[in-house]
Amino acid sequence: MSQKQILKEKIVEESPRDDLIRRERFPHIWCPGCGLGTVLKCYVEAIAASNIPIDKHVIVSGIGCTGRIAGYVRLDSYHVTHGRPIAFAEGMKIVRPDLEVTVISGDGDLVTIGGNHFIHAVRRNVDINVFLVNNFIYGMTGNQMGSTTPLGAKSSTSPYGCPEFPFNLPLLAAALGAPFVARWTTLHVRQLADAMKRALQVKGFAFIEIISPCPVGFGSYNDLREGRDFIKLFLENCIVDHSADLNKVGITLRPGEPIILGNFVDREVPTYHELELEVFRKAGWLK
């Protein structure tokens, strides 16, 4: 038996969250150095720690590398059209408020093609969790630039450098009234898992931007060819500042310019569900 086989068996035997992972679907599709395994780990940890019955957790994802996460979690899981998981989650949550619906998908999916749904779902404050994995690029489909690609960054469709300003997502979500807004990287495993645990408790739209390495895609175009290059970048550039001025947390990835992390917003905002109950009262359905 080779070394590799022994190692594989050992990992499988010791997998602590088999009840929440569809192990039969492994190996997963993600590249070496990708941060999505960490996102998956943090999510199942948050679920296990939540006081919500596991059968009440639902995950919805869209298209792309991150979109595949729904297929690896042993929960009711829905992998829907590109850009649309938030709208799907809204329909589901509105008719079944007892479900804990979480959207995990990528930047291209949720705020580029699906940007319209994102802003309106935050504005409505539907009680869902949105964990957006930002790797600055369309990985799966061939490393094209998107709405989060930093100005000047190269990609398969920005060979001269991206000519557009990227979204500042925490600012966007906070400006739209989100009750919970956070940003972590996949290096900050404990903080990320804690933020997810908090998000599952928050009433209303809970948003976490997760900065994740993409050495094979984004990195190969931007001198970050190994997972460790990203880890080094995160170690050297990340600053945790929970009370940061969100106007100043846009990510440039330029040397010396920080990536600011934190649990930026945690506040109470009436949810769509609560406001809909008011409609039911006015319509005479509820006393």
Added chain:
Amino acid sequence: MSGELKLLKPGIHFMMGNIACAEAALIAGCEFYAGYPITPSNEIAEHMSRRMPQLGRHFIQMEDEIASIVAVCGASAAGVKAMTATSGPGFSLMMETIGLSAMLELPCVIVDVQRAGPSTGIPTFVGQGDVMQARWGSHGDYELVVYSPSTVQEFFDLTIEAFNTSEWLRIPVIVLSDEVVGHMYGRLQVPEYDKIKIINRKRYSGPREEYLPYSSETLVPLFVAAGDGFRIHMTGLTHDERGYPSLEIEDSHKLVERLVMKVRKNAKNLWKYETLYLDDADVVVVTFGITARSTEEAVRRARNEGLKVGMIKLLTLWPFPEDPVKVASQYARRILVAEINMGQLIHPVREVAECPVAGINYPVGYVPPPEYILDGIRAAV
């Protein structure tokens, strides 16, 4: 508080088509409506926004038609009956997710109140230009069912039928109405509730470990909803019987064949049509929707002139009711297809007809007057 008492009362009503459609959806058990404002379907959303909360059901105005149909799919995945209504431009936006509904086998109802012209066209005028889009609009192979009403009563009846069919076959079902049927006021007879057939999707209740969400043992697999404890996976990717993505050719064949065959094998049960004067007809006009009203008058006038003319009014457009058209074509010398477009339904008619087929086409945003159709009939005779 009982919801039953708040449904439209059995008996005779005088009502707008779009509102009859909304009331029918309530009787059919629609629990979730998501839509985006668009003429000439607005009365459906407006009425639903008032009526759904009275019954403790959910109305939401989404940011666009894409979000509307996606939210409808999400609600359906949670186990409830859901619908949206729109018109041409919004219908175009919904196409991708109509394919998702077919692929995930999430029942839903889409009402398209057709308006005139391509692009923005004439929003307030009538058209029948979405016949082919309703059938072929989303990419890839799938089948669905399309009903088309020509009266307020049919709009009501076919909306209930659309919910029933979507629940039975776990498919998206389209009610292809039009601006005139949507806005006309007409007589509506609501049957006693116990006379109204309501179908609910069949749910799985066996052991959790034996459940296959996309079992190919039957054409229509048994449903479980989010939160039922089965921890299912649904994906728009080609999937195996467990619902997991698959690149295996057998899985692809099995899935796509089943998605198509569940409609094709039940086609005869899905065909709805009415005939008039077919017994001795030399010329048969095949038509649907509001054009059928004008055609009926034209056919009666032609009969008064001694012309041997009959008609077939299709209430089901897809799957196309082949048999009645084929049989009529074996006795008639000519079939005419009357529609407010440049020739769409004429194509499946030609595919099955055994006699020459010609179109009576009316491209502008009006209902063709009986004289116009009568001219076409006279020319054919």
